[in-house]
Amino acid sequence: MKYIFLIITLFLTFPCVAQKNIIKPGEIWPDQHGDHIQAHGGGIIKLGKYYYWYGEERRKGLDTNLRFVSCYRSENLATWKFEGDVVKMSDPEQLGTGWVLERPKVYHRKSDGKFVMYFHLDNKNYSYARVGVAISDKANGDFKFIKSFRPLNRPSRDIGQFIDDDGSNYLIFEDRELGFHIVKLSTDLLSVEKEMSLVNAPLEGGAIVHYKNLYYAIGSALTGWAPNPNKFASSKSLSGPWTKFGDIAPLETNTYKSQSTMMLKVVGSRSTTVIFMGDQWNPAAQWDSRYLWMPLTIGNGKLWLPNPQPWKINVRTGETTLVKN
Ligand code: GAL
Numbered sequence: 001m002k003y004i005f006l007i008i009t010l011f012l013t014f015p016c017v018a019q020k021n022i023i024k025p026g027e028i029w030p031d032q033h034g035d036h037i038q039a040h041g042g043g044i045i046k047l048g049k050y051y052y053w054y055g056e057e058r059r060k061g062l063d064t065n066l067r068f069v070s071c072y073r074s075e076n077l078a079t080w081k082f083e084g085d086v087v088k089m090s091d092p093e094q095l096g097t098g099w100v101l102e103r104p105k106v107y108h109r110k111s112d113g114k115f116v117m118y119f120h121l122d123n124k125n126y127s128y129a130r131v132g133v134a135i136s137d138k139a140n141g142d143f144k145f146i147k148s149f150r151p152l153n154r155p156s157r158d159i160g161q162f163i164d165d166d167g168s169n170y171l172i173f174e175d176r177e178l179g180f181h182i183v184k185l186s187t188d189l190l191s192v193e194k195e196m197s198l199v200n201a202p203l204e205g206g207a208i209v210h211y212k213n214l215y216y217a218i219g220s221a222l223t224g225w226a227p228n229p230n231k232f233a234s235s236k237s238l239s240g241p242w243t244k245f246g247d248i249a250p251l252e253t254n255t256y257k258s259q260s261t262m263m264l265k266v267v268g269s270r271s272t273t274v275i276f277m278g279d280q281w282n283p284a285a286q287w288d289s290r291y292l293w294m295p296l297t298i299g300n301g302k303l304w305l306p307n308p309q310p311w312k313i314n315v316r317t318g319e320t321t322l323v324k325n
Contacts, residue, residue: 021078022323025256025292025308026280031072031082035059038070040279040289041205043105043161043262045139049075052139054106054117057085058286066090067101069117071140076315077266077275086141087117087134093148098124101132103205103261105161106139107169107189115139116189118171120159121148129155131173133190151183151192160206160219160262170196170238172206172217180206180219182238196238201245203231208238209263209274209298216303218248218276220259225283227254232303248276248296249305256308258292268318274298275313276305295320 029037042055050073057068069087072080091099100122107116114135121132130150134143150156151173160172162182169185171192180199183192203219210216214234221228231245249255258278266273273295280290295311297304310323 021076022310022312023078023293024310025294026290029080029291031080033082035082036287037072037080037082037291038287039072040281040286041103041261042277043103044264044277045106045108045163047108047139051075051077052083052106053080054086054104056102056104058289060287067099069101069104069119069143073140077264077313083140086136087143089134089145092132092145093121093128095121095123095128100124100126103159105159105171107161107163107185108139109189110167111187113137115143117143118159118161120157122157126157129157131156131159131171146190149191152181152195154178154181156181158204158206160208162208162210164210164238170208172208174202174204174206174219174222176202176222179203180217182208182217184238197235197240197242199233199240199242201231201233205230205260205279207260207263207277209265211265211272211274211298214301216263216298217242218260218263218303220255225281227257227259227280229253230255230258230260230278230305234301234303243301246303248303255305256292263296266313266315266318268314268316271318271320273313273318273320 038057039055053072057070068085071083071086074080102120104119117134122128130148132148136143154175156173158174162170180203182196186193206219218232220230229251233242233245235242262277264275278292282289313320
């Protein structure tokens, strides 16, 4: 009893103790320097005890001829250390003013320990529609451009990344005419090994998670930077068949003004949590685009994004708690 009293007193006296490591959807998310994290349209991989978050670097004042990808590192998914810009690229294929590097995703190559980055490479009209590939010896760069291509010889715009529990690596890409492709990457990660599924649905910001014997795929409609109701489907296999698409949040919220970029599975000693990672884009001030991360309600073929509110995760146990505003 004495101890409970002591703990309560401590929390009342030092509210910051209780307020640590809270993930606050939609708010400014400061890195170790207090700067808002710039990792838009991003993706995360786990290496040992560290999570690495890569994304579009869109801070103010960047050289507008170059495109940048940032990298952040964390042990707890709440506090992130900026590792630097791991890509500083000049127009690699004479695409001209306004060329596009978006949605970078990094894979770890087991054979030699190198890191392979995929990204959406395009011109300003989005008609080039290819994936770009860059490579680095280390997780925190520098990544050097090696090539671009069209997976399955199809146009590829938004890309997503999925790594299955057995370590196999998949790329999701949006092909306006045919739909949503899920392809397995080759062992060297430099090309496509085979197509797993072609889902006949126009979906961007594609993401997949494997949770309790089912695969869940989510994506957004094609409305550019404007948010829309994101959808999900499930399947017993990456080869399908996929169920009909259903809503992940109340329609009128437009996915709480966000767009999917990844689902991150945290397997802990007590629980497994799947985190929805979404972007809240601010096209007029991209550096101020925010993140909407929330633990999903998922299982038995259902997936739902709860009303966003501050929350915490214990990455060791996998358990999450909601924090009162
Ligand atoms: C979105 C896409 C973003 C970006 C934007 C440009 O639909 O998800 O990554 O390409 O369009 O308008």
